[in-house]
Amino acid sequence: MFPEKEKGFLVFKRELPPDEPVQERIKHFKEFHHSLPDTKAREQAYRCMNCGIPFCHYGCPLGNRIPDFNNAVKDKDWKTALKILHSTNNFPEFTGRVCPAPCEASCVLSINDEPVAIEQIEYEIAERGWKNGWIKPEPPEVRTNKKIAIIGSGPAGLAAAQQLNRAGHNVEVFERSDEPGGLLMYGIPGFKLDKNVVWRRINQLIDEGINFNCSAEVGKNIPIEKMLEYDAVLITIGSTVARTFKDMNVPGSNLKGIVTAMDFLTQSTQRLLGKYISSEEIIAKDKNVVVIGGGDTGSDCIGTSIRQGCKSIINLELLPKPPAQRTGDNLWPQWPMILRTSTSHQEGGERIFSVLTKEFLSDNYGNVSAIKIIEIEWFTDENGTRKFRERPGTEKILPCELVILAMGFIAPEADAFVENLGIELVSTRFGKAIKTNEKYMTSKNGVFSAGDARRGQSLVVWAISEGRESARCIDEWLMGKSYLPSKNLFGYHSEKEKTY
Numbered sequence: 254m255f256p257e258k259e260k261g262f263l264v265f266k267r268e269l270p271p272d273e274p275v276q277e278r279i280k281h282f283k284e285f286h287h288s289l290p291d292t293k294a295r296e297q298a299y300r301c302m303n304c305g306i307p308f309c310h311y312g313c314p315l316g317n318r319i320p321d322f323n324n325a326v327k328d329k330d331w332k333t334a335l336k337i338l339h340s341t342n343n344f345p346e347f348t349g350r351v352c353p354a355p356c357e358a359s360c361v362l363s364i365n366d367e368p369v370a371i372e373q374i375e376y377e378i379a380e381r382g383w384k385n386g387w388i389k390p391e392p393p394e395v396r397t398n399k400k401i402a403i404i405g406s407g408p409a410g411l412a413a414a415q416q417l418n419r420a421g422h423n424v425e426v427f428e429r430s431d432e433p434g435g436l437l438m439y440g441i442p443g444f445k446l447d448k449n450v451v452w453r454r455i456n457q458l459i460d461e462g463i464n465f466n467c468s469a470e471v472g473k474n475i476p477i478e479k480m481l482e483y484d485a486v487l488i489t490i491g492s493t494v495a496r497t498f499k500d501m502n503v504p505g506s507n508l509k510g511i512v513t514a515m516d517f518l519t520q521s522t523q524r525l526l527g528k529y530i531s532s533e534e535i536i537a538k539d540k541n542v543v544v545i546g547g548g549d550t551g552s553d554c555i556g557t558s559i560r561q562g563c564k565s566i567i568n569l570e571l572l573p574k575p576p577a578q579r580t581g582d583n584l585w586p587q588w589p590m591i592l593r594t595s596t597s598h599q600e601g602g603e604r605i606f607s608v609l610t611k612e613f614l615s616d617n618y619g620n621v622s623a624i625k626i627i628e629i630e631w632f633t634d635e636n637g638t639r640k641f642r643e644r645p646g647t648e649k650i651l652p653c654e655l656v657i658l659a660m661g662f663i664a665p666e667a668d669a670f671v672e673n674l675g676i677e678l679v680s681t682r683f684g685k686a687i688k689t690n691e692k693y694m695t696s697k698n699g700v701f702s703a704g705d706a707r708r709g710q711s712l713v714v715w716a717i718s719e720g721r722e723s724a725r726c727i728d729e730w731l732m733g734k735s736y737l738p739s740k741n742l743f744g745y746h747s748e749k750e751k752t753y
């Protein structure tokens with residue numbers, strides 16, 4: 254059927270499975286993205302040109318061996334494809350669902366055609382792995398007597414835990430939330446990433462021998478001093494301090510009905526999971542909703558508000574509307590800085606770019622009733638700095654009963670670690686992050702950090718990548734030498750070629 258691998262792109266066009274239609278999917282919170290049949294998935298893998306220099310490796314922060322797994326899929330060898338994928342990525346079922354796929358932006362085929370559907374192929378491989386029972390617990394054959402504490406169980410903590418456990422160490426994870434998974438559990442909504450998909454993987458980690466302690470906040474109900482009992486500590490607490498208007502002196506920013514995206518999204522998932530919600534209910538039903546912030550988080554708030562039955566929804570963004578196509582200074586294989594329309598944007602709402610929030614108005618009972626905005630124009634000053642100025646006479650008042658702030662995250666909640674462990678923070682383009690050396694070690698010997706806590710708000714794929722890299726550094730520091738794989742331009746290659 255597929256005689257010459259390198260010719261597939263001339264025969265087949267890029268094809269993804271159709272998502273459930275908007276009018277149907279907004280009635281529920283379940284995943285609406287589906288799988289391709291075997292033959293179709295193989296056709297898509299056959300489009301890979303098997304480039305001599307695969308630029309998709311440059312794009313993927315994990316260094317996934319994309320042409321290799323495409324080749325195996327094309328040859329219907331799904332099991333080998335899974336082994337190749339797992340050799341660089343602990344959790345391909347997560348990235349196959351939520352990764353923005355920088356690999357596809359740097360696929361050579363995308364220079365003058367549509368890129369290979371790499372993320373979809375990754376999803377197909379991972380799901381076949383689970384369906385066929387090929388993904389099983391892989392506990393280590395030999396245990397070292399080293400004990401490692403991991404603080405925070407997002408994708409960075411989980412990836413590091415699995416790597417370190419497979420290297421034989423005794424790994425204990427501390428998570429302040431009532432469920433492990435970090436933003437995979439409470440953050441990314443279930444319609445993008447089903448929570449059973451997260452539990453399915455966490456159960457594998459538990460069966461491999463990793464010990465999870467939930468509702469265990471280090472620095473609060475778990476004393477920091479307890480961490481000193483471990484041979485090494487990894488801090489993967491994410492970057493969870495949200496940017497708000499409170500420090501920006503915007504009048505009315507304390508009104509009721511102005512909430513952070515994480516409070517809104519966490520409650521929504523808790524409600525769906527049948528959890529008890531102790532804080533005041535935040536729900537978009539029958540409300541005019543304004544979401545401030547045009548990124549991934551804002552988009553998740555739109556999809557969630559629509560599913561909750563909001564009356565109307567408007568998404569505000571300070572930055573100008575990005576171009577539809579790459580511009581001359583943003584060429585392949587760089588990440589394209591273009592307008593993105595997420596599946597949630599397809600579901601409804603209006604997007605307004607280049608606007609500044611001037612004031613929140615009250616209904617006289619302390620609740621937000623409207624937001625005053627003004628158009629802005631962006632310009633570059635004589636020193637080359639990008640700035641904006643207001644356009645007089647363009648103020649508008651938008652009625653709203655719920656305002657959701659999705660303006661990004663500025664720092665990890667690391668005060669207790671700074672005060673009690675003496676670790677240092679560093680300034681980043683977002684705000685602050687935990688300072689480490691190139692081996693992921695903080696300013697305190699034996700204490701490491703990875704993921705959003707270390708690099709600032711980022712992506713799941715980067716968190717997994719940093720979790721894996723930091724695990725190798727910890728293993729090397731503890732044992733003098735590590736057999737865990739390390740990343741290079743051509744992906745991960747361990748000295749023992751093990752499929753960690």
Ligand SMILES: Cc1cc2nc3c(=O)[nH]c(=O)nc-3n(C[C@H](O)[C@H](O)[C@H](O)COP(=O)(O)OP(=O)(O)OC[C@H]3O[C@@H](n4cnc5c(N)ncnc54)[C@H](O)[C@@H]3O)c2cc1C
Pocket residue numbers: 351352353404405406407408409410427428429430434435436437440441445469470471472489490491492493514518549550553666703704705706710711712713714716
């Ligand atoms: C709403 C939203 C949607 C997103 N969507 C996407 C997407 O579609 N694709 C994508 O690639 N990325 C997405 N991201 C970004 C991505 O989720 C993060 O980059 C990633 O989860 C970071 O992983 P992490 O392990 O570093 O931290 P986190 O996932 O933030 O996990 C940190 C964990 O540490 C715990 N913790 C914190 N302090 C303590 C303490 N003192 N003791 C114990 N535990 C503690 C927290 O409870 C949390 O569970 C999204 C982010 C948000 C907010």
Ligand code: SF4
Pocket residue numbers: 312313314315316317319342348349352353354355356357371372375714
């Ligand atoms: S993890 Fe993301 S960047 Fe890497 S191959 Fe998968 S979709 Fe592409």
